[in-house]
Amino acid sequence: MPAGFSSSDKNDLIESERQVQERIGEMNLDVDALAAVSNIFRVASTARYHMEREVLAAHDLSFTAFTVLWVLWIWGEQEARHLAAESGISKGTLTGVARTLERRGLLLRRTHPNDRRLVLLSVSDEAAELMATLFPRFNAEETTITKVLSSKEQQQLANILRKILRGLEVDASSPE
Amino acid sequence: MPAGFSSSDKNDLIESERQVQERIGEMNLDVDALAAVSNIFRVASTARYHMEREVLAAHDLSFTAFTVLWVLWIWGEQEARHLAAESGISKGTLTGVARTLERRGLLLRRTHPNDRRLVLLSVSDEAAELMATLFPRFNAEETTITKVLSSKEQQQLANILRKILRGLEVDASSPE
DNA sequence: CTGGAATCGTTTGGGGTCAAACGATATAGT
DNA sequence: ACTATATCGTTTGACCCCAAACGATTCCAG
Known part of the structure; x- marks a missing residue:
């Protein structure tokens, strides 16, 4: 599962995932794998952006x-x-x-x-x-x-x- | 800590981190944070590349x-x-x-x-x-x-x- | 030795990436 | 109404990103 940056509301992380599951529930997906991998992408992308702004941009x-x-x-x-x-x-x-x-x-x-x-x-x-x-x-x-x-x-x-x-x-x- | 793709040898993941710690040991770093964050970047980058090759490239x-x-x-x-x-x-x-x-x-x-x-x-x-x-x-x-x-x-x-x-x-x- | 195969880093072409500047449109305040 | 101000998506410029083709160099088999 790709990034999916959501946000706005801080507590809808899991809610968002539940929504996804609901909408494609008939598809018989591996929801745990989806949540784990998608969150890796999200965190990496956000952290990288964070590092670029907070540390690297100055140089x-x-x-x-x-x-x-x-x-x-x-x-x-x-x-x-x-x-x-x-x-x-x-x-x-x-x-x-x-x-x-x-x-x-x-x-x-x-x-x-x-x-x-x-x-x-x-x-x-x-x-x-x-x-x-x-x-x-x-x-x-x-x-x-x-x-x-x-x-x-x-x-x-x-x-x-x-x-x-x-x-x-x-x-x-x-x-x- | 950035990506650092290592590889070649499969079991030198931790060994690699130990080497890093040794070389910059005098610097008093947060080694756990370094290992955790750097591995997020590595996994995300590798997984993304994996997805592009295995699933997305065909389309x-x-x-x-x-x-x-x-x-x-x-x-x-x-x-x-x-x-x-x-x-x-x-x-x-x-x-x-x-x-x-x-x-x-x-x-x-x-x-x-x-x-x-x-x-x-x-x-x-x-x-x-x-x-x-x-x-x-x-x-x-x-x-x-x-x-x-x-x-x-x-x-x-x-x-x-x-x-x-x-x-x-x-x-x-x-x-x- | 000498020609073919392998391997190196570079180039090419088609995107993806951002911040900052931009023109178009909408919204307030008067 | 009218004129600032804000907000939208787009453009610009410089960089990152890959696969594939390329020229240079080395290696190896005969």
Whole structure:
């Protein structure tokens, strides 16, 4: 089930789902799966938008650009196709994102010394400094998002999502 | 924390998170929040891609186009700005998506009889038939995704996500 | 060695994405 | 009536997004 952003009324989340079930009740659907998956989409989309506005916009970074920088910052210099997979985008998309970041002086690009097909990407010093201040801000906002949950619920959530992820990664691998 | 698609090795999900924690351990981060939120992004992104490939691609529909159609199909004709909010996209984006769907004969557009600023959008008969066969397929894939979870876990997940959503919707509302 | 196959990152084409500016329309206040 | 003001959907510009085709480079089989 897709996003379905509803809102306006805060307490009609479940009511909305009930309405859906009523209208397509004859169809014999898996309502629990529908509720679980659709809420994943909703939360992810809302949280991403939240992060872009509250943390990233001030530095003129898109969520994807931040992700790419983050992967590079944590794991160090790496080849383009690997960075793309790790960032969850296609290699074609990475070409564009890397170009934007390079133009802004946040990303470094060099050809692999032993294989001229390969491109090695890494963060600039400026980007490293930026991430050192930006990522704690980002994490603080993650805390804001999850603080409505108990510590136990947070770990439950992470565990459940890891289970799903493992199942999903069997066939999917990642965009190519 | 952003997506971080990892993979290759199936069991390094937690190992990966541990590595991250080690490398930025001096920073005093909220590791539980990081794990929970980052996994939401990962799962959502992977699941969305999965749906596009397995269900939507055969009908040449983007995830967003499907979402818009779905909202319209379930809730009936409505004004553009409302549909945009409900679909989780900005009104500007909806203009383009609606144009694409209209061009393909899946969406109907008319001016509100009493207020000529407003545009009323609805699904065509063709789109209604399409959704009647497509949505059960979509839901079946949701089942595939969540079948690694127990029934209890599925409901736990939905409940936890609803909590987060309510917290997020206080300030954010939705894109405008 | 040398030609075919595989693999790399880039380009292309057709969308989706937002914020901000815009023109058209409706609503108030005077 | 008339003139601000508000609100609607659309346009604009810059970016993200993918699959598929592409040229460059490497690898491998004969």
